[in-house]
Amino acid sequence: MKSTETVVKVENLRKTYNADAVAVHAVDGISLSIEKGEFTAIVGPSGCGKTTLLNMIGGLDRPTSGDVYVQEVSIGSLSEGDLIDFRLKHIGFVFQAYNLLPVLSAEENTSFIMQLQGKSKEERSQRARQLLKNVGLEGREGDKPAQLSGGQQQRVAVARALASKPNFIIADEPTANLDSHSTSNLLDIMARLNEEEQMTFVFATHDQRVIDKAKRVITLEDGKVITDEIRS
């Protein structure tokens, strides 16, 4: 039997918003595990809780109750400062809007997290260049985001997410702003990183092209998991 390594475990997770005095159960009692090497899509209609779930898994938002374990650390029990350090080391993020720093070059955007981690200039530069090469951006290291297409910017965001050698990458609607050519290029890169380096990806997506590539599809409705399908 294939051995598995759990990278994320979610236990009875809930997030309730009380906007306008009406309780919205954005995530309503979800328990699941993500294993190393998964390529998982979280899907479901708008408002079903995908982003809220991902934000709690990534430690960007705190649950109302329940817990998230990353590499067996209960991230809910970390102080704000420790959580920031933990995220930097263990979790990579790719967002719909790329979120690159406009004044920094592709290489500087990629190496920024390593700078926060105190890595030497030489190590940062070497790794950033290698990562940009891996996402097909050799020769564009000095370009600022405005000089790159949306697809190229998103590939810088993937390189940046990989920079800290995270345990997994969370990608919230990463293809929402991309044309079909850039989407297929980005998906091929992420699938290759998944196959060759066992990098674990968790997507929130509406995009059928992402869903078609996923090895596991978790469907949410009203903050609950309604199906969890592993594909062979």
Ligand SMILES: Nc1ncnc2c1ncn2[C@@H]1O[C@H](COP(=O)(O)OP(=O)(O)OP(=O)(O)O)[C@@H](O)[C@H]1O
């Ligand atoms: N900060 C907030 N304050 C109040 N309600 C919120 C907040 N964030 C999310 N919600 C509500 O929680 C529910 C889940 O939202 P969420 O953004 O997680 O859904 P989603 O599945 O990611 O949607 P989409 O596919 O449109 O991005 C929605 O009803 C939303 O209105």
